[in-house]
Amino acid sequence: MxxxxxxxxxxxxxxxxxxxxxxxxxxxxxxxxxxxxxxxxxxxxxxxxxxxxxxxxxxxxxxxxxxxxxxxxxxxxxxxxxxxxxxxxxxxxxxxxxxxxxxxxxxxxxxxxxxxxxxxxxxxxxxxxxxxxxxxxxxxxxxxxxxxxxxxxxxxxxxxxxxxxxAKVPLDSTKYKVSPSHLHLEVIPFFYDCLSSKPCFLPASIQMKLIHVFGAIICGAQHNAQVAINQNTVEILFHRLREQECPLEVKMTAVRCILQGIVTLCASPPEARKVDLNAFVREYLGNLSKLMTEEEKPTQVDTAQWMMSGLQELFSSNSNLALKKVFHDNELVERLIRSLHGTKLKSGSAQKMATSCVRLIHVFLSSFPFAKKHFSSMQGYRTLISTLKTMGEPQQSTLETLLEWLVEETPRLTGTSSTLRNLELMIHLLHWLPQLESHSLQLWLAEQLDSMVKGSLRSRMACARGGVIPAIIHVLGRSSTIGGKAVGQLLKFLVTLASCSISTSELKALFHLLRPSTSGEQHQYTLPLMYALSSMVRSDGWLGASHFFDFSDPDEGIIIPNIKKWPGSGFAFHAWVRLEKLNVRKESPFRRQFYSFTTPNGTLESFFTAQGKLVVAVATKKDYYAVPVEGITLDDETWHSVDVCHTPARRPFTNSTTTVFIDGRQRVNVQVKLPSLSEFLQCHVACGNYNEASPSTCERRS
Structure with missing residues (x-):
């Protein structure tokens, strides 16, 4: 059958x-x-x-x-x-x-x-x-x-x-064509009755599933979320966080649900909210601060870390600036720093909390430029580092989160060049280095700072211009508290930057270290300092141009409004180029603009792909021709001479010729139709995101 x-x-x-x-x-x-x-x-x-x-x-x-x-x-x-x-x-x-x-x-x-x-x-x-x-x-x-x-x-x-x-499975909202049914009136009272008893006698698995169902309700449909999120249900969720006997996995689920409730409330019109959004956020931050400042109890540290990691995930995945402004207006960063300063946790637990706290502040400020600017203007970096110093000797994990903050990467990628984005924080780390008790930790920090800068020309130039060299010299002046290996690494760091650029005042301060003391004693590292100075003169490790344009950001470049009369019928572009490897997702379309010259009849442009390959393109009113340069990639962080020549046809019934030379060697020589070059309306070098491009040209590029 x-x-x-x-x-x-x-x-x-x-x-x-x-x-x-x-x-x-x-x-x-x-x-x-x-x-x-x-x-x-x-x-x-x-x-x-x-x-x-x-x-x-x-x-x-x-x-x-x-x-x-x-x-x-x-x-x-x-x-x-x-x-x-x-x-x-x-x-x-x-x-x-x-x-x-x-x-x-x-x-x-x-x-x-x-x-x-x-x-x-x-x-x-x-x-x-x-x-x-x-x-x-x-x-x-x-x-x-x-x-x-x-x-x-x-x-x-x-x-x-x-x-x-x-489960962190990618969501595709285009496939969600079914609207959930309206919430039955009996469901929310059932949820409240099950979890309101103090203590709750339901098994942990049922408590957790109840909260999961509440999360499903507020995720499933906006109209149900507006009914479900009220003062009683919010209080139940926070009660799960505060209850000492509540299992950790239930608390973790409640944190997810609370954060999703905040996101849902932010997306709802104010008149449809049954709970004040600012009060909701303040309650969350208040509970987090309480966990950070109370005497240590079981699961307390894990709960607080989970609350911070939930916020970190929220800020990383959500681009809603209005949501981040709510947290900024309710003093998220200030609360975290005050809570760290007033923590009563044991040393190991306090360091764990510090690591999570620093990472959360970093992620929040990196995703919300307004808050980052405000933090810097209020001497936030100095306040945070001072707070961390009061907590005793930091763990390496805490310093690692600060290094992640320098490049705004979580986690920090090793083996690739990353651009420094917080020089002020680097200077504070350098000043902190002599106060570290562990010589091995001093050496590790000096090595990490040097390696982060070595891989990026832009980072070296930014450090040389941003006051890092005076900070290193100041630290070397306190070398009596620094281990010998760490001093040697700091000198290497100094050579890395000074070989790139050093001012007369910085050089004078460096020579000042060589002066004998009032008692006639020489600086204990006089000989290594002399070697460092000679290395700077030889420019050890520095091979490249001393003056160049830095076009690292997509909107940076050179713009010439127009050239009304072009003197010839052909076109040639020459430049020395140095490309750094970028961390770009393979599935996302990406390119770095080299140049773009627009005429009334078309466009001449060139760009680099995500793999560092040069592509030369010609756009006419009807067609778009792109010629990739095979056999060589240019994102090897060395200087290359690049010449692109567009030669008009010399005989009737033949096309123009496009020739590409890289490092003096011809790489491409093909026939490509060339638009008339009597006038250039727009001339861009770099400037990948300029707004003046015509819609038709943009369509062809995509």
Whole structure:
């Protein structure tokens, strides 16, 4: 007998006998055949609407029969919850969950009486825990409640957006074509009643699933989120964070849910909010500050770190500046620094907190330029470093987070060149170095600072201009507290920068170190200093131009408005170019503009691909020709001579010639149609994101 025939036979038997036992047998077989619909493992089994049957393919009136079955279970619960009743109701709820996996069934299931009946039964079952009449390890009862919560999740978040967010599965909103049903009035009171008891006697798995369902509700649809997020539900979530007996995994889930609630509130119009957004954020930050400043208790540090990592993930993945402004207006950074300063945690825990705190501040400021500017203007770097100093000897992990902040990368990539973005922080780190007690930590920090600068010409120039050399000289003046190896590394760092550029005042300060003291004693590192000076004169490690244009940012470059009369019929462009490797995702389209010259009849342009390959292009009114230069990549951080020549046709019925020379060697010589060059309207060198380009040209480039 086939599976379909087995179901038909059981349904026929039910039609004859009309008793709950036969109906239970039918639903058990239904669950066995379609049980895979209940699995939500990502990405192996993503949310989809294919495996679950449509109601029109099931026996007529099947949903109404399930309602009657649940009503019978509800009546039994009025006289007392029994194991048999729970088992019967559990099968019916799982059947409803399977039906809800077919998106076409959701409107019918949500408008039936099944949902209110399920909530009534669930409330009676959950009440058994509150009255201590149920063992927390009762598998039947716990299994039933978990089945109910899965059903509610399928109903209000059919695309499983919340689960995907928790599993960090990429979201594609274009595929979300089904709108979840409106939230039933009984659901939120059920959520509140289950978690409001102090302490909560529900098993940790059920508590966590309850909060997951709340997250699914606010992710599934905006109209449901506006109903679900109210003062009572918010207080329940924060109570889970504050309760000492609450398991850590429940607290972690509550943090996710709270942050998603903040995001949802920010996206809602103010008149639709039942909770003040600023008060919500202040409550979150207040709880975080309390965890950071109280005497240490179990799970306290882990909870605080999870709250900070949740914020870090939020700021990294969310580009909503209005959301970040809310946190800035409620003094996120100032609260964190004050909490660090007033922490009562033990030394190891305090250092863990400092590491998480620094990383969160770095991510927040990097993603919100206004806050970064305000932080710098208020001497924020100095205040933060001073606070970290009061916490004793830092761990290497704390210093590593500060180094990540220098280049605004989390985590910091090694082996590739990164541009320094916070020179002020580097100067503070250098001044902190002599105060470190561990000589090995001093050496490690000096090595890291040197290696970060060596790989990037722009970073070396920025340090040379930004006051890093005076900071190194100042630190060398306090060499009595620095280990010998660290001093040697600092001298290497100094040579790296000074070989690039050093001012007369900086050179004078360096020579001042060579003067004997008032007692006639020479500086203990006089000989290494002399070697460093001779290395600077020889420009050790510096091979390249001393003067150049730095076009690292996409909007930097040279713009010439127009050239009204071009003296010739051809065109040649010559430049010395040095490209640094960039960390670009392979799947994202990316290029670095070399030049672009626009005429009334077309455009001459050239650019570098993400792999450092040069491409020369000619755009006419009808066509776009691109010629890649094969066999050589230019992002090797060395200087290259690049010549691009467009020669007009010398004979009738022939095309113009495009020739490319790199380092004096011809790499390309092809025939390409050349537009008339009588006048140049726009001339750009670099400036990859200029706004003056014509729409047609932009379309051809894409």
């Amino acid at each position: 086939s599976a379909k025939e087995a179901l038909e036979a059981l349904w026929s038997a039910y039609q004859i006998k009309r008793n709950s036992t036969t109906l239970s047998e039918y639903m058990v077989e239904f669950r066995r055949q379609y049980g895979d619909c209940l699995k939500t493992d990502f990405p192996a089994n993503p949310s989809r609407s294919v495996a679950s049957p449509h109601l029109i393919d099931l026996p007529e009136g099947f949903l109404q029969v399930v309602e009657l079955y649940l009503r019978e279970c509800s009546d039994e619960c009025n006289t007392g919850v029994t194991v048999e009743t729970v088992q019967k109701a559990s099968v019916a709820v799982q059947v409803l969950s399977i039906l809800s996996r077919n998106f076409n069934n959701i409107p019918f299931v949500s408008t039936s009486d099944a949902v209110p009946l399920v909530i009534v039964i669930s409330s009676a079952v959950a009440n058994q825990y509150t009255q201590h009449s149920k063992d927390a390890n009762d598998q039947n009862t716990a299994g039933f409640l978990l089945s109910v919560l899965v059903f509610l999740e399928f109903l209000y978040d059919p695309h499983l957006i919340w689960q995907k967010m928790c």
